[in-house]
Each structure stands twice: as structure tokens, then as C-alpha cells.
Amino acid sequence: MSRDLVRELHLPSGPSIVLLVMDGLGDLASASTSFRTPLEAARTPNLDSICPQSILGRLWPVAPGITPGSGPAHLALFGYDPIDVQVGRGVIEALGLDMDFRPGDIAARANFATIDAAGRVSDRRAGRISDELNRTLCAKLQDVELGSSITVEVRSGKSHRFAVVFRGPGLEGPLADSDPGREGELVRSVAPIVPNAASLATAGVINRFLTEAHARLADDTPANGVLLRGIGGLPTIPSFAERFGLHPAAIASYPMYRGLAQLVGMTKVPTADGARAEFETYRSLAAAYDFVFIHIKATDMHGEDGNFDGKVAAIEAVDAALPLLLRDPPGVLAITGDHATPVSYRGHGWQAVPVLVHAERGGADGIARFTERAAISGSLGTLRMKELMPVLLAAAGRLAKYGA
Amino acid sequence: MSRDLVRELHLPSGPSIVLLVMDGLGDLASASTSFRTPLEAARTPNLDSICPQSILGRLWPVAPGITPGSGPAHLALFGYDPIDVQVGRGVIEALGLDMDFRPGDIAARANFATIDAAGRVSDRRAGRISDELNRTLCAKLQDVELGSSITVEVRSGKSHRFAVVFRGPGLEGPLADSDPGREGELVRSVAPIVPNAASLATAGVINRFLTEAHARLADDTPANGVLLRGIGGLPTIPSFAERFGLHPAAIASYPMYRGLAQLVGMTKVPTADGARAEFETYRSLAAAYDFVFIHIKATDMHGEDGNFDGKVAAIEAVDAALPLLLRDPPGVLAITGDHATPVSYRGHGWQAVPVLVHAERGGADGIARFTERAAISGSLGTLRMKELMPVLLAAAGRLAKYGA
Numbered sequence: 001m002s003r004d005l006v007r008e009l010h011l012p013s014g015p016s017i018v019l020l021v022m023d024g025l026g027d028l029a030s031a032s033t034s035f036r037t038p039l040e041a042a043r044t045p046n047l048d049s050i051c052p053q054s055i056l057g058r059l060w061p062v063a064p065g066i067t068p069g070s071g072p073a074h075l076a077l078f079g080y081d082p083i084d085v086q087v088g089r090g091v092i093e094a095l096g097l098d099m100d101f102r103p104g105d106i107a108a109r110a111n112f113a114t115i116d117a118a119g120r121v122s123d124r125r126a127g128r129i130s131d132e133l134n135r136t137l138c139a140k141l142q143d144v145e146l147g148s149s150i151t152v153e154v155r156s157g158k159s160h161r162f163a164v165v166f167r168g169p170g171l172e173g174p175l176a177d178s179d180p181g182r183e184g185e186l187v188r189s190v191a192p193i194v195p196n197a198a199s200l201a202t203a204g205v206i207n208r209f210l211t212e213a214h215a216r217l218a219d220d221t222p223a224n225g226v227l228l229r230g231i232g233g234l235p236t237i238p239s240f241a242e243r244f245g246l247h248p249a250a251i252a253s254y255p256m257y258r259g260l261a262q263l264v265g266m267t268k269v270p271t272a273d274g275a276r277a278e279f280e281t282y283r284s285l286a287a288a289y290d291f292v293f294i295h296i297k298a299t300d301m302h303g304e305d306g307n308f309d310g311k312v313a314a315i316e317a318v319d320a321a322l323p324l325l326l327r328d329p330p331g332v333l334a335i336t337g338d339h340a341t342p343v344s345y346r347g348h349g350w351q352a353v354p355v356l357v358h359a360e361r362g363g364a365d366g367i368a369r370f371t372e373r374a375a376i377s378g379s380l381g382t383l384r385m386k387e388l389m390p391v392l393l394a395a396a397g398r399l400a401k402y403g404a
Numbered sequence: 405m406s407r408d409l410v411r412e413l414h415l416p417s418g419p420s421i422v423l424l425v426m427d428g429l430g431d432l433a434s435a436s437t438s439f440r441t442p443l444e445a446a447r448t449p450n451l452d453s454i455c456p457q458s459i460l461g462r463l464w465p466v467a468p469g470i471t472p473g474s475g476p477a478h479l480a481l482f483g484y485d486p487i488d489v490q491v492g493r494g495v496i497e498a499l500g501l502d503m504d505f506r507p508g509d510i511a512a513r514a515n516f517a518t519i520d521a522a523g524r525v526s527d528r529r530a531g532r533i534s535d536e537l538n539r540t541l542c543a544k545l546q547d548v549e550l551g552s553s554i555t556v557e558v559r560s561g562k563s564h565r566f567a568v569v570f571r572g573p574g575l576e577g578p579l580a581d582s583d584p585g586r587e588g589e590l591v592r593s594v595a596p597i598v599p600n601a602a603s604l605a606t607a608g609v610i611n612r613f614l615t616e617a618h619a620r621l622a623d624d625t626p627a628n629g630v631l632l633r634g635i636g637g638l639p640t641i642p643s644f645a646e647r648f649g650l651h652p653a654a655i656a657s658y659p660m661y662r663g664l665a666q667l668v669g670m671t672k673v674p675t676a677d678g679a680r681a682e683f684e685t686y687r688s689l690a691a692a693y694d695f696v697f698i699h700i701k702a703t704d705m706h707g708e709d710g711n712f713d714g715k716v717a718a719i720e721a722v723d724a725a726l727p728l729l730l731r732d733p734p735g736v737l738a739i740t741g742d743h744a745t746p747v748s749y750r751g752h753g754w755q756a757v758p759v760l761v762h763a764e765r766g767g768a769d770g771i772a773r774f775t776e777r778a779a780i781s782g783s784l785g786t787l788r789m790k791e792l793m794p795v796l797l798a799a800a801g802r803l804a805k806y807g808a
Contacts, residue, residue, distance in 0.1 A: 379777070391469040
């Protein structure tokens, strides 16, 4: 990573910051929606009341044209370079299952599979076994011995899917899959993508796990094997607290987002789901933290479902609950998304995401409404998502002057 | 530094360029100013007459969220990366006292202080001695011998403050302060922040200076000691002339800005203060240079004082004098600030700064007035400040095509 100016300049105290992330917030206007986006169509009287006294702009999650997954998008929101700091699919799977994953650990997505006598994969999903059988099989793999310094945790997912987390000194990824990716081929040993002493040793550890797992499952039918994919970890990175001088908390009802916040060292606060419940949680703990990340899932879900009216309603629900955040306003309130989830895509989009920053010393663009199009003319311009954190610190007066 | 495309592509001749910097130009709209900035409130008929035939945009001095000091901001205006090329506080102090500081030199901010028999600081400011005593004491330190290849220059400031510049082959900073920062603690030796042969030798030179200085001041009361802070230099950088193929001059009435221009090799031209006087100076020498940097201080001063009307008047004074620059117009006239100095901050801001580029071949955005908000929709978009110089060269037709 290049020089970390913000780490050099951050001040030890100052007003508090709330980062409200409406997952998948950005959208596209199209003929089928009368050329309105859900943000444009929604009735948002509370957002409208703070918008003119806010500054607006847009954020490229990774880079123009790049559609991010939730991992890179959230790392960027948290101020990390999502190209430097890669989060493997195994990590995302482990976080989504609420596992205790930390920088330095190695995680893998796993399938229970059917393997024939010759060691070939005959069914990569073992006939899509039941969640209940999955839990029984995972219990069998729980206490695999890999030496005194290595611990392994296995966690059941849906059907044939589960995740594995390896913890111990000197583990290094990424590693190539043991899953050959198609039926009829031999199960592979995992192998380093960049071979060195640490990654070779890590491959050895994981291959010992696979050997032992296959021994324990030998008599099971149809799930007598394990396939691993997306094996890797997270580089050791400075925590959010170290980089920004903030004492951060995360309010998110979905495990993956709590997990992503934990990766950078945020405290995970238990909460019920939904804007109103999460904002109530915020009110109950605001005094204990000077940075609070609040994650709203509903906007993304309706985008993934292609449900325009549902996404509008999710935005309106956030707006209706907003007075809870504004009653004792934080020093800085930022509202944005992690990426666009256009209704017409039924999936993540690559578009720049609108952002609103409301702060006493932040300035006032005088823009009437917070929408994708209005944000284009905001004074923040179009930034990289990783640049939002320095802007929020600056709006809070929490960055010293650079140079004399 | 990465590849310097502009240095490869610049052409040996072409129209002249004037860079008019209104220090601290950018500002914020807020409720207390009827949501107008000083640029919006000012009557600027001459700026208004060229604005529609200009291209507009905005500049981040260092990066979004980063509030720059004058040093990094001017290096960026001059086309240098203000993160790569750091200017220490000692350098800024020396430049502000109009000392002859050059790349390769090491400068320090200095205090006269009171030191007790045990070597502890009993008063870091020596009772804030008079300017006159300061000058007497500086005279005593003027001819300290540090070997045949090293020269040292001492220059009085206000009260207890002065600056020191060391010149000689192989000097390298930055070095940690000799000032312990609080009373009751021992005076320190200066020491390298990154120890290597050159920085250790430099620390040796400066510690010899301190030993000799203390010997010469031993009988003085209350100022019997010297404390150094912000000790460092500037890396050796290619000159402005080398990088851009221009023959540059600086018209600035304040020493620090003349000094910053001198760091990159500009010729410092004597001038009286104020827009009218500085533009008259420009008219008298324009033919001798093809790049002229003109620095206006008043806009920043009123911002620092929180004086909205004063900042408006300073802008109007520049506008009133503008016909002097436009009578025989340069090939390219750029008007911008080095950073924002919002009246509501009474100090430097982190915001993007508006820029106007008026050039025969530059294009015309058709924007009515040069303001922070209007600049958002200008065709230059929002750039890093260090990117302005390539734009000015291009507007002057002074850059060759890159590639075939």
C-alpha cells in the first residue's frame, strides 16, 4: 500500500460519524419505470429535509466499469483499497455463516460431494443433501487434528454447502481449488497459486484436513467427499481504529456485513432487522462509539428480486425511520450504498453510487433531493469509494492539516 | 516518481501562460451567508466577461478530505505530486523569512529558550524576548564553523522565533526535534527519523551547531539556548523549466510564496503588494518569460479572519485590476486558488477549488460566472491540482501528441 496520509493526520477526538449504507442503493432509470429510479420515485420527506444542507457526490466502488461483490464494496466503504485488499470467496462464505474469521485465517467454501472408488467426482453436490444431513456430517468433521498450532472450524450452510476456517501461525493463501469444477474428473489436491514456504505449508495443512475428512466420510452415502473452492484469507491490514483513530461499531442484521465490519476491527452490535430496529439500536449505544456503520439489507434484496415497488418501499421505510437518527444528530451523517443493484439487472451493477454527507461544517450544496441524477451536480464530485472515509473525517474536523 | 509524461512531451516554445492564484479562493455556502460564497456574492464584471469563453473545473489540492498547507498546495499548482515531494515545516519557516533555501538544503524552525544548569528546558520561549534581542542573538550565531563544506545561515523572526538553513553536500532529513515539546524536560540531540549514513551525518552536523550555539549563548539571560523543530529539506526534484520546458517567473509579495516558487526554479520578481501592483509588475516583464505565477494573498487573509465582506472585496479588487492582464492577453490565463479558506472555518479547508482556464484554443463552456458551484459543471471536471499544469500546457498547444 502506498503512503497512508489519513493514518498520519487523523486526530484523536472529534464529532461522531454515522455511515448509513443502504445496500444496492443506486439504480437505473429506464423506459419501463417511466425513466425514474427507485430513489426518484420514493417519497422521502425526511431525506428531503436534510438534502439542501448537505453535500452530495458519487462513488465508484472499485473503478469505472467494475461490478463489485459485497466484500470489496464494503472494504472500500471502510476506506481500504479493494484492489490491494482482496477478500476471497471462502472468506465471504465463512462470514455469511457468522463464523469467527480474522485476518491471518484461511477460509474455504466447501461442498459435500459424491466421489467414486477411482477418486473421481460423480456428483459435485452429493444429490443436494438435506440441511439436517449436512449438520450431521459437519459434526463429524469438527475435531480433525492438524497439529497443536492449527485449529479448524466447520460450519453448515444450506443443502450440500458448508465453510471451513483454518487458523494458525503463518498460513498463507490463496490456494487453487480441490474441486475440479466438473463431474467425472479426479478430486485435486489444493496447491498454492504463488508457491512459497508459507503457502506450500498451508496447502499441506489443508490437504491433511481433506485426507482425514474423506476417511471420516468413507462409509457415508451419497456424501462421502469434500470439495473446497475459493481458498484464501485476507492480508494482515491495519485496523479501522489504527488507520482513522475511531472507535467503531457495526449495526447489521445479516452475518456477512457484520463479518466484513469485524474484519477491520469494528465491534459487532446485536440488532433486530430493519431500519427502525437498527436505528433504535443505534440510539441505545451511540454514546459508546464515535463511528457507527449501519447496514440496511432490504434495498438490495428487492433489487436482486427485480422488484421496483419493493425497493421504493424499502427506501421509504428508511426515510420514515430517519428521525430516529436525526433527533440527536451525529457530527457527520453519510448516506450511500455499497454498490448499485439495478432492478432491471436483478443483480449488482457497476454504476457510481450516490452519496450524501450531512455535517455542520460540511457545507450546503442546496440540492433539493438525494437521487442518482442530482448527486452528479454535488460538490463532492465523483470519487473512489475508498476516498469517502477521508472526506467523512474531514467533515468531522478529525484530520490535521497536511504540511505547513 | 512514476513516468513523467509531460516532461517527455513538452514542446520548446508556444504561447505564454499566466497562473493567477487567489490564495484560499474556494469557500462554502452556508445559512449564515444566505447560502452564497464570497465568489458568488462578489461583483466581478471582468471575470464575468471572460467566463463564458473559458473552460471551468475544480481541483483537489492533495486528495479528497485532505486539508493542505501552503507548501503542498503550491507544489501541486506547480505540477508536482504533493505526497511524493514533502516540504517540512522548517523549510516553510525559512521561506517565510525570505531565506535562500534550495533543494538539498536542510531547514529548521528555531526558538530561543531558557535552559537550566541540568540541561532542562525551563522556558521554551525564553519569556518571549523582543524582536531586537532576537536579532542580536541571531548575529552571535551567524558564523558558526561546521567544516569547510557546510554553511549555516540564521535568520530572525518575531519574538523568540528564528530559522536556520544548513547547506552542504549529502545532507538528508527529516530529523527528530531537539525541542522536547514541554518545559522541565532535557534538551534532546537531533536524530534521524530514518537512520542511514547521510541522515546520521546530517544529525552530527546539526548537533555540532547546537553545541556551539549553546556555548555562544551561555552567558545570555533569559535566552541561553536554542530548540529546533521541523528539521528537514526537500528531495532533489527536476526544475519547473526542465519538466515543462517553460521559462518561469513568480510575482508574489509575500516571502513564503516567492520561496515556494524558487524551490522549483522560478525567477522571483520584486513587486509591491496587491492585485493592481502585481499586475503592473506583470505588464513590465511579461515579454521576458513564458510562464508567470502571480500570487494574491488578500483572499486568504480575509478567509483566515472570518471576514466574508473582506473576502468579497479582495475578489472584487482582483476583478477590477483584471483588465491589466487582459489588455495584451497571455496565450493561456488560469485563475484558481491553492486551497479553500472558508470564512466559516477561519482556516484552510479540504474542499475542491474552482479553476478557470481562458485560452484561445481552450474551448468555451458558456458558463456565466466563475463560482464554486458553476465550476462543478465545467468541462474540466474535477482533477487533482497537480494535473493542472498539463492542462495549461495543452491549452497553450505546448504538448506533443502521445504515441502515433
